[in-house]
Amino acid sequence: MSELFPRKQVMGFVFSLVLTAAALTVYFLDVSFAIGMTILLVTAFIQAAVQLIGFMHAGESEDRAAIYMNIYYGVAIALVTIFGTLLILVWDM
């Protein structure tokens, strides 16, 4: 039975729950907007990395270089789109 619950996956799940709890501090504690956003950015991106590397096995095949390049490219374009939009339409710079 225990062979069905590999340590790496169980640890990844527990770590995800801890990160979710950490993100919840912005709701339960009275934090400023800047500190709250910092906490959320850190917990969200770490949790995404746990999923991609721990659960999705991004780095285990011989195509790992292409897969990682694809992830970096997708994330880079996503960040440019989101922060570019914020820069022009919200922050008005």
Next chain:
Amino acid sequence: MKIDNSLPLEYGTEQNKLNILGFWIFLGAEVMLFATLFATYFTLEHRIGNGPAGAEIFELTPVLIETLLLLTSSFTIGLGVHAMRIGKKNAMMTFFAITLLLGLAFLGVEIYEFTHYVHVGAGLQVSAFTGVLLTTLGTHGAHVTVGLFWGLFIILQVKKHGLTPATANKSFIFSLYWHFLDVVWIFIFSFIYLKGMM
């Protein structure tokens, strides 16, 4: 068909490897789809017109239940892929079935949440904010719905054909899709709900 037995079954053939790489590229495009939705959301989140603001309609309990359901389902499908790799077909099908049940429960809570929003006057056409909120959540929910049917067909194929390079490859690719939905939800949870309630 040349099968390389040094690798997990789902990578066993050249076609299988290309399928997995191709699916990663598709997920890259999905990242962009959600990035544009998030960009639109951040632009319009304060354009509430005469409708309610996020802080007035978001409730922590259903959101937390949805988060835990999806997080756990992402864990169980990971266990399903692990069971598949050690050749335990029944355990794998059980884990996939649990995953789909958790996904179904998630969808149930999300449908409750949507009807609740409409009841409190935050329907799709009320303001720019409610429009982009429900579009973003709905796009994710539509992906989960597609995933439920996809996963059901995967389970039926594994049941019928057993664990072959073809069915293992399809199962693994489905697991990538399902983990990706959880990744998207992490960002929805953090930057729509928690940011809105902060």
